[in-house]
Amino acid sequence: MRAFLAFLLLSLWSGTAAMAQPVVVDLSKESVDITAGFTGTDVLLFGATSGYGEVVVVIEGPKKTVSVRRKERVAGIWVNGDQVDFENVPAFYKVLSTNSLDEWLPLAVREENQIGVEYLNLKPRGDVPAAEASEYRAALIRNKQQIEQYGLVEDRLELAGGRLFRSNVYFPSNVPVGKYFVRTYLVDKGKIVITRSIPLYIRKVGIEADVYRVAHQHSALYGIAAIIIAVIAGLGGNALFRKR
Amino acid sequence: MFLYLPIAELSVNVFLVLGMGIGVGTLSGIFGVGGGFLMTPLLIFLGIPPAVAVGTEANQIVASSVSGVLAHWRRGNVDFKMGGVLLVGGVIGSTFGVWLFKVLRELGQIDLVIMLSYVVFLGIIGILMLIESIRAMQRARTPARRRKLHQHNFLHGLPFKMRFRKSKLYISVLLPLLIGVVVGILSAIMGVGGGFIMVPAMIYLLGMPTSVVVGTSLFQIIFVTANATFLQATLNQTVDIFLAILLLIGAVIGAQVGTMVGSKLRGEQLRGLLALMVLAVCGKIVFDLLVTPDDLYVIATGGRH
Numbered sequence: 001m002r003a004f005l006a007f008l009l010l011s012l013w014s015g016t017a018a019m020a021q022p023v024v025v026d027l028s029k030e031s032v033d034i035t036a037g038f039t040g041t042d043v044l045l046f047g048a049t050s051g052y053g054e055v056v057v058v059i060e061g062p063k064k065t066v067s068v069r070r071k072e073r074v075a076g077i078w079v080n081g082d083q084v085d086f087e088n089v090p091a092f093y094k095v096l097s098t099n100s101l102d103e104w105l106p107l108a109v110r111e112e113n114q115i116g117v118e119y120l121n122l123k124p125r126g127d128v129p130a131a132e133a134s135e136y137r138a139a140l141i142r143n144k145q146q147i148e149q150y151g152l153v154e155d156r157l158e159l160a161g162g163r164l165f166r167s168n169v170y171f172p173s174n175v176p177v178g179k180y181f182v183r184t185y186l187v188d189k190g191k192i193v194i195t196r197s198i199p200l201y202i203r204k205v206g207i208e209a210d211v212y213r214v215a216h217q218h219s220a221l222y223g224i225a226a227i228i229i230a231v232i233a234g235l236g237g238n239a240l241f242r243k244r
Numbered sequence: 245m246f247l248y249l250p251i252a253e254l255s256v257n258v259f260l261v262l263g264m265g266i267g268v269g270t271l272s273g274i275f276g277v278g279g280g281f282l283m284t285p286l287l288i289f290l291g292i293p294p295a296v297a298v299g300t301e302a303n304q305i306v307a308s309s310v311s312g313v314l315a316h317w318r319r320g321n322v323d324f325k326m327g328g329v330l331l332v333g334g335v336i337g338s339t340f341g342v343w344l345f346k347v348l349r350e351l352g353q354i355d356l357v358i359m360l361s362y363v364v365f366l367g368i369i370g371i372l373m374l375i376e377s378i379r380a381m382q383r384a385r386t387p388a389r390r391r392k393l394h395q396h397n398f399l400h401g402l403p404f405k406m407r408f409r410k411s412k413l414y415i416s417v418l419l420p421l422l423i424g425v426v427v428g429i430l431s432a433i434m435g436v437g438g439g440f441i442m443v444p445a446m447i448y449l450l451g452m453p454t455s456v457v458v459g460t461s462l463f464q465i466i467f468v469t470a471n472a473t474f475l476q477a478t479l480n481q482t483v484d485i486f487l488a489i490l491l492l493i494g495a496v497i498g499a500q501v502g503t504m505v506g507s508k509l510r511g512e513q514l515r516g517l518l519a520l521m522v523l524a525v526c527g528k529i530v531f532d533l534l535v536t537p538d539d540l541y542v543i544a545t546g547g548r549h
Binding site: 034035036037038039040064065066067068069070071076077078079080083091136139140142143144146173174176204207208209211212215216219220222223224225226227229230231233234235236237238240 | 245246247248250251253254255303304306307308309310311314315352353355356470473474475476477478481483485486488489492495496499500533534536537539540541542543544545
């Protein structure tokens with residue numbers, strides 16, 4: 001609701017004073033909080049242009065190393081075989097645009113700015129033959145798309161009155177945590193006029209964050225606590241059982 | 245209602261997991277088995293990462309064994325000395341098992357090893373149980389024959405003999421120690437208590453009286469699974485407390501339902517039914533291993549270091 005009000009205010013404001021800024025953009029939230037009831041969430045992305053150009057928004061998650069393994073048939077069963085590691089792989093990646101990218105954004109611009117999954121700069125670690133590398137790379141993107149962490153094609157930014165744009169960005173329940181960047185490009189006549197980057201934090205909060213932190217930073221304590229809980233539950237269950 | 249699991253890093257339907265806990269708990273109550281060997285594959289079918297399913301299930305089994313052993317303790321059906329020897333072996337085995345788990349996980353082969361272990365053990369146990377229950381149903385029609393109390397074989401010639409009064413045995417400690425180690429390894433890798441292997445081993449290999457077998461097995465399972473839980477938590481960070489609590493609640497309710505239902509049903513047919521269920525789970529895993537996957541490539545975050 002707050003987001004919508006902000007959007008309305010922005011609408012009014014952009015009508016009068018947007019001339020100074022070629023593009024403004026904001027999100028309805030500064031962070032996505034993963035709580036116990038988290039099942040995925042929408043974040044409203046909204047902004048305005050001063051009336052010219054197209055807008056492209058790239059949402060990129062934290063960079064991680066990802067292993068891709070190829071399954072092989074050994075004695076009739078499918079087992080994990082060869083492995084290729086990719087470094088600096090965005091854990092999450094989505095593109096939004098006011099128009100179909102293929103039609104108007106030059107390839108060179110897309111490659112330079114890594115706009116679109118096919119232009120992501122994913123390099124395998126070590127010596128991997130080019131043909132094989134591209135196969136593993138395609139598999140990596142396909143698997144990420146399968147679990148909704150990468151977009152299939154660019155999502156459409158709705159453009160109102162030639163100036164205001166908005167879109168709901170969906171983060172699924174398996175969204176990787178960390179610092180995200182929302183980069184907005186204003187493109188006019190095939191050239192990037194201006195780039196804006198705003199951070200978005202996706203984080204576990206409350207008990208979810210505490211459990212995760214204790215499990216990783218104080219794992220011995222966590223293990224002992226898990227055992228104590230189990231013993232108490234076992235004793236409790238037995239006591240309940242005896243009363244009947 | 246959905247709950248986000250902080251370690252598994254996905255959200256699950258609370259009622260579905262509770263239902264599974266109650267279902268498996270009911271079976272445990274009816275058949276007197278731990279249920280880990282059914283619950284872990286079910287969790288994996290649900291989409292929980294196999295490593296988290298195994299680590300968390302070990303934690304849940306601590307609770308069900310504590311709950312189960314008390315009743316046997318009150319009736320004096322726990323051989324603490326034998327349990328002690330078994331658990332020394334079990335702690336060694338589960339420590340090695342968790343280490344092996346970590347190595348296999350880094351090699352990207354842990355899922356396969358978990359699945360194969362399940363196929364082998366569910367297959368063997370399911371078939372043995374099926375044969376046993378068919379025989380029992382036939383035997384009900386023909387007069388029973390007397391068996392010897394226990395047979396003597398080469399196992400009784402091993403050194404380091406020890407007297408186990410409660411079990412009325414005078415045998416080498418090496419044998420229970422070895423059984424403990426083997427079951428400990430399996431329990432760490434498969435996320436089971438191992439009762440379904442331990443109980444037959446105690447009866448047929450050690451020759452323990454049936455009355456003390458279940459209590460003693462439960463007694464040592466508490467420590468072996470507690471050790472596995474601790475090590476999975478410290479080495480692999482794969483114990484999800486939220487998931488464990490959901491499973492615990494289900495198991496506590498289910499165990500009561502199961503005991504009530506169990507007393508009203510006939511044993512041999514029940515065992516036959518459980519055998520078929522075990523074989524069905526085994527069949528599903530075999531199918532998953534054999535069928536060509538939709539995507540020949542799989543991804544994992546973290547990479548090899």
